[in-house]
Amino acid sequence: MLLPAKASMLARRPSGPLCVICGKPQDHAFRPFCSRRCADVDLSRWLNGRYAIPARDTDEGDGDDSRSTDSEVD
Ligand SMILES: [Zn+2]
Numbered sequence: 001m002l003l004p005a006k007a008s009m010l011a012r013r014p015s016g017p018l019c020v021i022c023g024k025p026q027d028h029a030f031r032p033f034c035s036r037r038c039a040d041v042d043l044s045r046w047l048n049g050r051y052a053i054p055a056r057d058t059d060e061g062d063g064d065d066s067r068s069t070d071s072e073v074d
Pocket residue numbers: 019020021022023024033034035038
């Protein structure tokens with residue numbers, strides 16, 4: 001009597017971390033990717049995301065300078 005379930009458990013076992021882009025085993029030369037192609041994909045994603053972020057650091061407190069100063073003693 002054989003247990004087919006056990007055989008399938010031995011089928012595929014990744015020996016290391018997987019590429020964050022496509023899920024293939026990583027290449028040590030391109031970690032955390034499997035290839036230069038995936039590294040390029042990640043880089044372009046990162047750049048696109050960066051350029052998509054509007055740069056507004058000095059935009060805080062917009063239209064909020066109508067505070068009433070209650071210490072207006074003359
Ligand atoms: Zn990959």
